Amino acid sequence: MSSAPKIHRGNSVPISNDQLAALIDAHPKPSAISNYSYGTAGFRYEASLLPCVFVRMGIFAALRSASLGGEEVGVMITASHNPEPDNGMKIADSNGGMLDAAWEKHAVSLANAPTPKQALVLIDTLSKYALGRHPLAQGNPAKLPKMVVHVGRDTRSHSPPLANLVIRAALAMGATVIDHGEVSTPMLHHFVMHANGHLLPSIIPQRCNESGYYEIMALSYAALLRTGKLDGVGGKRLAHTKELVIDGACGIGALKIDTFRKIFDKLNAEGCTYGLPVLCTMNFPGEGPLNENCGAEYVQKQQLPPKLYSPEPKMLGLSKGYMTSFDGDADRVVFHFEDTQGKFHLLDGDKIAVLVSSFIQEELRCIDPNGQAVKCGVVQTAYANGSSTLYLKNVVKTNVVIAKTGVKFVHAAAHHHFDVGVYFEANGHGTVLFGPKFYDFIAAADARLRGTPRNNRANIALRRLRLLPALVNQSVGDAMSDMLLVDAILFLRGWDLNTWAQLYSDMPTRQAKVKVADRTVITTNDNETAAVSPVALQKALQSAMDAMAVEENSVDGPKPRCFVRPSGTEDAVRVYAEANTQSGADSLASEAMMLIYKLCGGVGSPPQPFISNRL
Numbered sequence: 001m002s003s004a005p006k007i008h009r010g011n012s013v014p015i016s017n018d019q020l021a022a023l024i025d026a027h028p029k030p031s032a033i034s035n036y037s038y039g040t041a042g043f044r045y046e047a048s049l050l051p052c053v054f055v056r057m058g059i060f061a062a063l064r065s066a067s068l069g070g071e072e073v074g075v076m077i078t079a080s081h082n083p084e085p086d087n088g089m090k091i092a093d094s095n096g097g098m099l100d101a102a103w104e105k106h107a108v109s110l111a112n113a114p115t116p117k118q119a120l121v122l123i124d125t126l127s128k129y130a131l132g133r134h135p136l137a138q139g140n141p142a143k144l145p146k147m148v149v150h151v152g153r154d155t156r157s158h159s160p161p162l163a164n165l166v167i168r169a170a171l172a173m174g175a176t177v178i179d180h181g182e183v184s185t186p187m188l189h190h191f192v193m194h195a196n197g198h199l200l201p202s203i204i205p206q207r208c209n210e211s212g213y214y215e216i217m218a219l220s221y222a223a224l225l226r227t228g229k230l231d232g233v234g235g236k237r238l239a240h241t242k243e244l245v246i247d248g249a250c251g252i253g254a255l256k257i258d259t260f261r262k263i264f265d266k267l268n269a270e271g272c273t274y275g276l277p278v279l280c281t282m283n284f285p286g287e288g289p290l291n292e293n294c295g296a297e298y299v300q301k302q303q304l305p306p307k308l309y310s311p312e313p314k315m316l317g318l319s320k321g322y323m324t325s326f327d328g329d330a331d332r333v334v335f336h337f338e339d340t341q342g343k344f345h346l347l348d349g350d351k352i353a354v355l356v357s358s359f360i361q362e363e364l365r366c367i368d369p370n371g372q373a374v375k376c377g378v379v380q381t382a383y384a385n386g387s388s389t390l391y392l393k394n395v396v397k398t399n400v401v402i403a404k405t406g407v408k409f410v411h412a413a414a415h416h417h418f419d420v421g422v423y424f425e426a427n428g429h430g431t432v433l434f435g436p437k438f439y440d441f442i443a444a445a446d447a448r449l450r451g452t453p454r455n456n457r458a459n460i461a462l463r464r465l466r467l468l469p470a471l472v473n474q475s476v477g478d479a480m481s482d483m484l485l486v487d488a489i490l491f492l493r494g495w496d497l498n499t500w501a502q503l504y505s506d507m508p509t510r511q512a513k514v515k516v517a518d519r520t521v522i523t524t525n526d527n528e529t530a531a532v533s534p535v536a537l538q539k540a541l542q543s544a545m546d547a548m549a550v551e552e553n554s555v556d557g558p559k560p561r562c563f564v565r566p567s568g569t570e571d572a573v574r575v576y577a578e579a580n581t582q583s584g585a586d587s588l589a590s591e592a593m594m595l596i597y598k599l600c601g602g603v604g605s606p607p608q609p610f611i612s613n614r615l
C-alpha cells in the first residue's frame with residue numbers, strides 16, 4: 001500500500017570548502033540559462049537544465065532547516081502540469097507551506113551564482129545568517145546543527161536522478177534526509193507539516209508518513225459521511241454518484257488514489273453502510289503521456305473531457321459518470337460529467353470554492369446563528385469566473401479577496417484575511433485554512449454543547465466542523481483530500497454533480513498562450529487584472545473590452561473582461577478572456593493574442609484567431 005521512507009544520515013563532520021566547491025562544480029550552470037527564476041511554483045525548466053539548481057538546492061534546504069533550529073523542511077521534485085520533458089522543484093518550509101519569501105530570494109541568488117567560488121561566498125553568508133555563528137562549511141570543527149530534509153518526487157523518468165542530486169548535496173552538508181520516493185506534492189507538504197508536530201493544531205492527529213496520511217484522510221472522510229445519517233437532509237447516494245472515476249493524468253495521483261480505493265473496497269466488503277463510493281482509477285503512469293490530453297490542466301483549460309488511456313476493462317462502463325481529473329503532481333482537482341444530451345460540464349476550482357465555503361458557513365451558523373464568531377472568506381485569482389465571484393458575494397454572502405496567481409499568494413491571503421479561509425484557483429488548486437479563532441470556536445462550542453442531545457443540529461455541525469482540519473490538507477491544495485471533501489459535501493446534501501453545476505452558470509471564457517521573445521516585458525498590477533507595461537497594451541485591451549461591452553449590451557450583468565500576464569511556470573504569456581457569449585470571449589482572446597504578438601515581440605507566425613464553435 002505504502003512504503004516506509006528511506007532515512008539517510010548525513011556527514012557527521014562539516015564539509016570542507018574544497019569538497020563543497022567540487023560538488024557545485026560537477027554541475028555547472030548551463031549556457032542556455034541566463035537567470036534561473038523561482039516562478040509561480042518553484043524552479044521549473046526542461047529537465048536537462050536543472051542539475052545545477054538541484055545540487056545547490058540540496059545545500060540550501062539543509063541551511064534552511066538549520067536556520068529554523070533543526071525544524072524539518074522538504075523538497076518536492078516535480079513539474080506538476082507541465083509536459084513530461086520538464087521538471088522542477090518546490091521547497092516546503094517547516095510549517096508545510098511554501099518557502100518563506102525572504103528565503104526564496106536567497107534560493108534564487110544561490111541558484112544563479114555564476115561560479116562555485118561565488119556560490120561558496122553565498123553559502124558562507126547564509127550559514128552564518130542562519131545560525132548566528134560559525135559557517136557550516138570550511139571544515140569548521142564546531143558541532144553540526146540539526147538539519148532534516150524530506151525529499152519526494154513525481155513519476156517523471158528524470159525525477160530519480162534529480163532527487164539523488166538533492167539528497168547527495170543535503171547529506172554532504174550533514175543533514176538527515178528522509179527520502180519518501182514517489183509521492184504527490186501535497187503528501188510531501190503534509191509529511192513536513194506533521195514532522196514538525198509543535199506547529200500542528202492539536203485537533204489534527206500527528207501522522208508523519210504515508211500510511212498516516214491515508215489513515216487520517218480516510219477516517220475523517222468516513223466519519224464525515226457517517227454524520228449524513230443524522231440530519232435527515234442528505235446522506236443519499238444517487239445511482240451515478242456511487243462510482244467515482246478518477247483521471248490521474250498518467251501521473252502520481254493515479255498510483256496514490258488507488259490506495260484509497262483499496263481501503264474503501266475493504267470497508268465496503270465488510271458491509272459499511274454509510275455510502276463510500278467505488279473509486280475507479282484511470283490514466284496510470286505509463287498508460288499515456290503525462291498530462292497530455294488528460295488531467296486537470298487539459299480539462300480545465302480546454303474545457304473538454306480527458307482522453308482515457310487505460311484499457312477498456314478498467315473503465316467498468318463508467319466514463320459518462322461522475323468524474324474527476326487530477327494534475328501531474330496531484331495538487332489540483334476538477335470535476336466533470338456529461339449530461340444526458342452528451343453536453344460536457346466542468347466544475348472547476350471556482351465551483352469547489354462555492355460548494356465548500358457555503359457548506360462551512362452553513363455548518364458554522366448551526367452553532368452560531370449570527371455568523372459573527374469566525375470570519376469566513378474566499379480567496380480567488382483574476383482567473384476566477386466572474387459569475388463565481390458574484391455568486392460568492394451575493395448568494396453565499398461571503399467575503400472575497402482577489403490575490404495574485406500562485407499558491408504562495410492565495411495561501412498567504414487566506415491565512416492573513418480569514419479565520420476560515422477557502423482558497424481555490426480556477427484550475428482546481430486550493431484548500432481551506434483554519435486559523436486559531438476557528439479552533440477556539442470549536443473548543444467553546446464543545447464546552448457549551450456538552451450534555452445536549454447528540455443528534456441535535458448544532459452537535460452534528462460541531463462533529464462535521466471538527467473533522468475538517470484533518471480531512472482538508474492544511475499545508476497546500478491536495479487533489480485527493482479535496483476530492484474526498486467535495487464528495488462528502490455532495491453526499492451530505494444528497495446532491496449530484498448536476499445540482500451543484502446548476503448553482504450558477506459560468507460566463508463563457510477562453511484561455512490561450514502566446515510565445516514572445518522575452519515575456520518579462522509584460523508587467524502587471526498587484527492582482528494581475530491589468531498590464532502596467534507596455535502601456536499601449538493595456539490601453540488597447542481596455543478599448544477591446546469596452547467595445548465588447550457595447551456589442552454585448554451588457555448593462556446589468558458582468559462586463560466582458562480580458563487580461564494578460566507572463567506565466568510563472570511556462571515560457572509564454574497567458575491570455576484570459578470572459579464575456580457574455582462564447583463568441584465574445586473568443587474574439588476578445590483573439591484580439592489580445594494579436595496585440596501581444598505585435599506589441600511584445602511575438603515569435604513564430606502570428607497567432608490564429610479562435611473561431612467560435614460553441615455557444
Ligand SMILES: CC(=O)N[C@H]1[C@@H](OP(=O)(O)O)O[C@H](CO)[C@@H](O)[C@@H]1O
Nearest residue numbers: 040041406407425427567568569570
Ligand atoms: C492560469 C493558471 O492556471 N496558472 C497556474 C500556473 O501558473 P502560471 O504562472 O500561470 O504558469 O501554474 C501554477 C502552479 O501550478 C498555478 O498555481 C497557477 O494557477
Ligand SMILES: [Mg+2]
Nearest residue numbers: 080327329331
Ligand atoms: Mg500541480
